[in-house]
Amino acid sequence: AQSVTQLDSHVSVSEGTPVLLRCNYSSSYSPSLFWYVQHPNKGLQLLLKYTSAATLVKGINGFEAEFKKSETSFHLTKPSAHMSDAAEYFCVVSQNTGFQKLVFGTGTRLLVSP
Amino acid sequence: NAGVTQTPKFQVLKTGQSMTLQCAQDMNHNSMYWYRQDPGMGLRLIYYSASEGTTDKGEVPNGYNVSRLNKREFSLRLESAAPSQTSVYFCASRLATNEQFFGPGTRLTVL
Numbered sequence: 001a002q003s004v005t006q007l008d009s010h011v012s013v014s015e016g017t018p019v020l021l022r023c024n025y026s027s028s029y030s031p032s033l034f035w036y037v038q039h040p041n042k043g044l045q046l047l048l049k050y051t052s053a054a055t056l057v058k059g060i061n062g063f064e065a066e067f068k069k070s071e072t073s074f075h076l077t078k079p080s081a082h083m084s085d086a087a088e089y090f091c092v093v094s095q096n097t098g099f100q101k102l103v104f105g106t107g108t109r110l111l112v113s114p
Numbered sequence: 115n116a117g118v119t120q121t122p123k124f125q126v127l128k129t130g131q132s133m134t135l136q137c138a139q140d141m142n143h144n145s146m147y148w149y150r151q152d153p154g155m156g157l158r159l160i161y162y163s164a165s166e167g168t169t170d171k172g173e174v175p176n177g178y179n180v181s182r183l184n185k186r187e188f189s190l191r192l193e194s195a196a197p198s199q200t201s202v203y204f205c206a207s208r209l210a211t212n213e214q215f216f217g218p219g220t221r222l223t224v225l
Contacts, residue, residue, distance in 0.1 A: 041219075042218065043218045043219055044204065044206075046214075049213060101172070105156055106154055
């Protein structure tokens, strides 16, 4: 069975400061991991994905995430927040065997203040 | 290339009414999915279709039916809507890799 835990329901930062959104996962198999972003009243957009290649994954808009198997974590970071980063972020796990179904975390809402 | 499209964007139903949510993708993807999104619960899989002609239940299929009409289209039907089905519904399609592409969503309210 697979599961995802996003450790913070809300994160508040000031513009120009670093962003850290935390995610822990559980998977019986070698997982694929994703971060999706959802802006208000919009669909979900893929930020980045890990699929057993490099453990440090770079995504769009300056975001990156590091896969740490020993800690079962896949935290999302950005060096400097921008106002346009305010959105909801979902950590997602999928197994790499059989028919892949995505399991979503409950989301972290990122608030960015001027 | 429109990606994944969904209609309608908004819908209000009365309890007991029926309706069909439409989804289409123009990326030639084999797999398609229907999710519902409720506050504080992330997205939950309702039904999926691994390929044209096949459909399978996801995590929360009760009260829904689906049809994979052809490779492009995957519809979700509510036969007798209930207030518990008030939600935002997302359709998605998938590449050969695990990445899924999402539509803009349908916001459904059942009174």
